[in-house]
Amino acid sequence: MSETKKLSPSTTYILRLAGTLLAITAVTALLLGLVNFITAPTIARSTEEKRVEAMQQVLPAEEYRAVEAFAQEHDGATVTALSEAVSGGETIGYVAEVTANGFGGAISMVVGVSPERMVTGVSVIDHSETPNVGSKVVDDQAVLNQSVGLGYPVTVNSGDNAFDAVSGATVSSRAVVAGINAAHEAVATAIPLG
Amino acid sequence: MNFKRQLKEGLLTQNPVLVQLLGMCSTMAITTSLSNGLGMGVSVLIILTLSNIIISALRRIIPDKVRIAAYVVVIAGFVTMVDLLLQAYLEDIAESLGVFIPLIVVNCIILARAESFASKNGVLASAVDGICQGIGYTLVLLVMSVIREFLGSGTFGAGVLGGGAGIRIFPAEYGALMLVLPVGGFLTLGCLIALMQWAQSRKKEGK
Numbered sequence: 183m184s185e186t187k188k189l190s191p192s193t194t195y196i197l198r199l200a201g202t203l204l205a206i207t208a209v210t211a212l213l214l215g216l217v218n219f220i221t222a223p224t225i226a227r228s229t230e231e232k233r234v235e236a237m238q239q240v241l242p243a244e245e246y247r248a249v250e251a252f253a254q255e256h257d258g259a260t261v262t263a264l265s266e267a268v269s270g271g272e273t274i275g276y277v278a279e280v281t282a283n284g285f286g287g288a289i290s291m292v293v294g295v296s297p298e299r300m301v302t303g304v305s306v307i308d309h310s311e312t313p314n315v316g317s318k319v320v321d322d323q324a325v326l327n328q329s330v331g332l333g334y335p336v337t338v339n340s341g342d343n344a345f346d347a348v349s350g351a352t353v354s355s356r357a358v359v360a361g362i363n364a365a366h367e368a369v370a371t372a373i374p375l376g
Numbered sequence: 377m378n379f380k381r382q383l384k385e386g387l388l389t390q391n392p393v394l395v396q397l398l399g400m401c402s403t404m405a406i407t408t409s410l411s412n413g414l415g416m417g418v419s420v421l422i423i424l425t426l427s428n429i430i431i432s433a434l435r436r437i438i439p440d441k442v443r444i445a446a447y448v449v450v451i452a453g454f455v456t457m458v459d460l461l462l463q464a465y466l467e468d469i470a471e472s473l474g475v476f477i478p479l480i481v482v483n484c485i486i487l488a489r490a491e492s493f494a495s496k497n498g499v500l501a502s503a504v505d506g507i508c509q510g511i512g513y514t515l516v517l518l519v520m521s522v523i524r525e526f527l528g529s530g531t532f533g534a535g536v537l538g539g540g541a542g543i544r545i546f547p548a549e550y551g552a553l554m555l556v557l558p559v560g561g562f563l564t565l566g567c568l569i570a571l572m573q574w575a576q577s578r579k580k581e582g583k
Contacts, residue, residue, distance in 0.1 A: 195439075198439060199439050199441055199442050202437060202438060202439055202442065202446070203442050203445060203446060203449075206434070206438075206446050206449050206450065207449050210449055210450065210452075210453035213453060213457065214453055214456055214457065217456075217457045217460050217461065218460060220464075221460040221461060221463065221464035221465075224464040224465070225460070225463050225464050228463075228464070228467055308471070310474070312556075312557065313408060313528075313529065313553075313556045313557075314528070314529060314548065314551065314553050314556060315553070
């Protein structure tokens with residue numbers, strides 16, 4: 183019984199399978215890491231630029247300071263971030279980043295609210311609404327701009343703060359309104375009026 | 377290796393979409409405007425060619441039993457790279473193609489070409505195959521995009537021509553909305569496949 187321990191043919195075969203897969207995955211992972219290393223700063227920069235651009239559109243300010251505590255959920259819409267817009271050392275309003283549930287999925291939008299709690303502007307960053315139906319609400323800045331000057335609560339079609347729904351696109355219109363109300367609510371909880 | 381024959385196969389007789397009926401999901405979903413069709417087509421062409429080259433180069437090294445796993449890793453690697461590069465440098469296209477870029481991983485055109493061509497042929501032939509099949513796929517996407525965009529929204533070349541809005545041929549109100557919706561994708565694709573079958577059977581009879 184002095185024979186050296188030899189691997190059986192089936193074991194070497196399995197090791198070969200695993201080894202080849204491991205080698206392929208390792209090389210792929212390495213390359214992916216490299217590409218990510220090169221592109222990550224560019225992607226981060228363009229995302230940030232887009233965010234600031236959207237904020238500038240709804241409420242132009244010199245600086246945006248993040249607000250920590252605010253109500254996140256309201257009427258099915260989620261506020262993901264709230265910033266205080268500051269110009270010349272004074273607070274000129276608040277900008278909320280909101281995700282509302284549209285007809286075709288999430289509508290990601292930015293809502294500006296003045297210190298008097300009026301909407302200063304709404305801008306939709308990303309959406310997957312039906313072309314030519316829901317997109318008539320979210321892609322048409324003129325429709326979105328009817329919300330300018332509206333206080334809380336914004337309602338659809340009737341009331342003091344009415345937002346006229348686009349016919350045939352009620353779900354998308356309601357989603358935008360829910361987003362605006364969520365922004366109002368977030369500002370109200372973060373900075374009590376007074 | 378016969379470049380002309382492979383090109384003819386990719387474009388007509390073995391067209392990935394119209395004859396092999398591969399990659400239906402992305403074809404249906406993204407062909408609503410010319411820029412989307414072009415972006416998706418070119419992305420698939422690049423990924424298909426690269427993965428064909430690598431898989432063909434590795435065809436003697438990859439053991440038969442784990443070949444599918446190995447192919448998927450190679451394809452997923454390329455898709456992720458293209459996705460990251462698009463996000464970094466061609467942001468607008470990345471945004472409008474959205475989830476369909478990552479989904480190229482499971483686009484059956486690429487896996488089918490890897491399995492049926494690249495794993496049996498040389499590197500150069502596989503690269504040519506990738507390019508030809510990619511061109512065939514892109515052409516179908518372009519044709520479908522143009523038809524659906526024209527009939528559905530009344531424009532030509534949205535996202536590419538006329539400052540991004542496309543050239544308006546008739547007012548959007550008169551567009552058949554249905555064609556921009558998924559239903560229109562099925563209808564357009566069905567008509568194109570029928571046309572292809574008709575052309576091929578006519579050619580056979582003529583011989």
